[in-house]
Amino acid sequence: MSIHQFNFKNIVGKEVSFKSFEGKVVLIVNTASNCGLTYHYKGLEDLYQEYKDAGLEIIGFPCNQFGKQEPGTSEEIQSFCDLNYGVTFPLSEKIEVNGSNAHPVYKYLKSELKGKLNDSIKWNFTKFLIDRDGTPYKRFSATVEPEDIKPYISELL
Structure with missing residues (x-):
């Protein structure tokens, strides 16, 4: 089993297969625009610019499950990321990462790499x-x- 069996919808609603990232190192992050950690967008974009030509892909998955810190529409999220952080890496549509409605890729990731106490995502900007x-x-x-x-x-690239 691998992540390549999953799909997601990007921020404009287009279906994307993780198969399109075969052969790349992928960093998956649940994001939020109104969080104390939102500045991580800058660091993520810096990583993306530094390593994308070597085979790194970063995918942000906006999520509103933690303190309702991602209340915006897809258009508002995309605009916020563009204007404030110059984000060029792909973003998905807003998803859930915990609970019965968690996105299938997050169910898979959490089952494969458990957190310190259990498999739940604890907050925005958890990275896989x-x-x-x-x-x-x-x-x-x-x-x-x-x-x-x-x-x-670097170890994986």
């Missing part, structure tokens, strides 16, 4: 690093800064 074969490699808590993930990305 996926290797080139689509296998979940490492999970990072929300408080891990994007630049602190560089050694792990």
Whole structure:
């Protein structure tokens, strides 16, 4: 089993297969525009610019499950990310990461890489690093800064 069996809808509603990322290292992050960690967008974009030509893909999954910190529409989220952080990496439509309505890719990632207490996502900007074969490699808590993930990305690239 790998992440390549899953699909998601991007921020404009187009179906995207994770198969399109085969051979790439992928960093998956649940995001929010009104969070104390929203500045992570800048660090994520910096990582993307530094490593995208080497085979890194970052995908942001907006989620409103934590403190209702992502209340906007897809258009508002995209505009916020463009204007405030110059985000060029792909974003999905808004999803849920916990509970019965959790997106299938998050159900899979949480089952493969459990958190400290259980498999639930605790907050915005939890990060999952996926290797080139689509296998979940490492999970990072929300408080891990994007630049602190560089050694792990370099290891996989």
